[in-house]
Amino acid sequence: MNSFGRLFRISIFGESHGGMVGVTLDGVPAGIALSEKSFTADLARRKSGKRGTTPRKESDAPHIVTGVFNGRTTGAPLTVVYYNENTLSGDYRNLVTHPRPSHADWVAMTKYKGFADYRGGGHFSGRLTLGLVTAGVVAKLILKKLYKNKIKFDTVLSEIGGCADPDRFPEIIEEALRTQDSVGGIVECTASGVPVGLGEPFFDSAESVMSHLLYSVPAVKAVEFGLGFGSAKLHGSENNDPIMSPDGATATNHSGGIVGGITNGNPVVVRVAVKPTSSISSPQLTLNTETGTPERLVIKGRHDACIAMRAVVVIESAVAAALCDLALVAKSQGL
Numbered sequence: 438m439n440s441f442g443r444l445f446r447i448s449i450f451g452e453s454h455g456g457m458v459g460v461t462l463d464g465v466p467a468g469i470a471l472s473e474k475s476f477t478a479d480l481a482r483r484k485s486g487k488r489g490t491t492p493r494k495e496s497d498a499p500h501i502v503t504g505v506f507n508g509r510t511t512g513a514p515l516t517v518v519y520y521n522e523n524t525l526s527g528d529y530r531n532l533v534t535h536p537r538p539s540h541a542d543w544v545a546m547t548k549y550k551g552f553a554d555y556r557g558g559g560h561f562s563g564r565l566t567l568g569l570v571t572a573g574v575v576a577k578l579i580l581k582k583l584y585k586n587k588i589k590f591d592t593v594l595s596e597i598g599g600c601a602d603p604d605r606f607p608e609i610i611e612e613a614l615r616t617q618d619s620v621g622g623i624v625e626c627t628a629s630g631v632p633v634g635l636g637e638p639f640f641d642s643a644e645s646v647m648s649h650l651l652y653s654v655p656a657v658k659a660v661e662f663g664l665g666f667g668s669a670k671l672h673g674s675e676n677n678d679p680i681m682s683p684d685g686a687t688a689t690n691h692s693g694g695i696v697g698g699i700t701n702g703n704p705v706v707v708r709v710a711v712k713p714t715s716s717i718s719s720p721q722l723t724l725n726t727e728t729g730t731p732e733r734l735v736i737k738g739r740h741d742a743c744i745a746m747r748a749v750v751v752i753e754s755a756v757a758a759a760l761c762d763l764a765l766v767a768k769s770q771g772l
């Protein structure tokens with residue numbers, strides 16, 4: 438489905454090489470100051486340009502088409518669109534009969550009986566995350582208003598290609614480019630100042646809602662909160678977070694700010710694994726769907742060598758949107 442959220446509802450639309458991509462947000466409270474400029478800083482964090490990012494040049498200029506009047510949100514659905522300006526669809530022609538390994542081509546072709554728009558990955562393209570970043574900006578403005586600017590986000594690229602030393606990142610990117618390959622990475626998002634009480638167990642636990650959005654981001658393959666998989670290796674005596682003060686502050690934060698599916702007032706810490714880009718330039722084997730036998734495929738197109746670099750703000754936006762939805766639900770309950 439293309440919509441998410443209980444009270445802060447996000448609907449994403451568009452295709453990478455179609456007319457546009459964008460988002461409609463429902464449930465945005467009236468009266469929030471908003472203009473195209475409000476999106477500039479976060480859009481810049483998603484933009485290509487650095488070594489290891491796609492050479493496709495897009496202006497990524499937001500157009501607010503509904504939901505804002507006289508510089509403020511109206512309470513009606515807010516729609517923001519981005520026109521696609523730099524498409525080279527010919528690069529994708531051979532993928533009709535030769536779907537890329539580990540991209541969505543084959544599943545989309547099969548599920549949608551050949552009708553899916555395959556150009557540039559169509560609706561499965563990372564370009565759709567423009568809408569998510571847009572939603573994140575609005576979510577942060579809503580959170581700012583609800584909690585008097587207390588929630589702060591700090592999101593970093595903590596690993597590239599298995600290396601946690603940022604000084605070596607450029608070297609790892611150069612090596613991936615040189616070998617016509619790609620690398621994955623880990624993005625870590627910390628949201629501090631999150632109030633106690635967000636999360637609706639059983640099924641809408643804070644972790645569940647965040648993970649749902651995070652796994653919607655193309656190329657995300659794992660999500661962990663606090664110590665995550667690491668906690669399975671510890672004893673309770675090592676893993677427990679002693680509560681040290683009446684506001685719920687704990688001595689350690691192995692739980693990543695969430696217990697019982699409810700935020701506990703400590704920083705929410707989530708780590709996300711982003712896979713290496715599937716579209717690599719070096720030849721690979723794939724199925725020729727006409728003959729039914731595997732064949733050599735050479736992928737064209739302008740691809741990110743390391744998606745994780747541009748995914749940092751996307752991950753932060755997903756976390757912000759999830760917290761915003763949970764916050765509006767909590768508020769509707771009088772919390």
Ligand SMILES: Cc1cc2nc3c(=O)[nH]c(=O)nc-3n(C[C@H](O)[C@H](O)[C@H](O)COP(=O)(O)O)c2cc1C
Pocket residue numbers: 491539540541558561562563564566654655656657712714715716739740741744747748751
């Ligand atoms: C910001 C961003 C940029 C991306 N750029 C590319 C790209 O240039 N080439 C590519 O093959 N995949 C790229 N992807 C990932 C694909 O969209 C994704 O791998 C594909 O839709 C299959 O989905 P899955 O990896 O979640 O299974 C990007 C993803 C994001 C979030």
Ligand SMILES: C=C(O[C@@H]1CC(C(=O)O)=C[C@@H](OP(=O)(O)O)[C@H]1O)C(=O)O
Pocket residue numbers: 453491492493495524525528557558561562563564565655738739740741
């Ligand atoms: C355009 C964007 O990223 C695109 C995401 C993408 C993919 O397969 O996900 C493939 C590439 O598309 P193309 O082959 O048309 O250049 C990227 O450039 C963007 O993020 O705005």
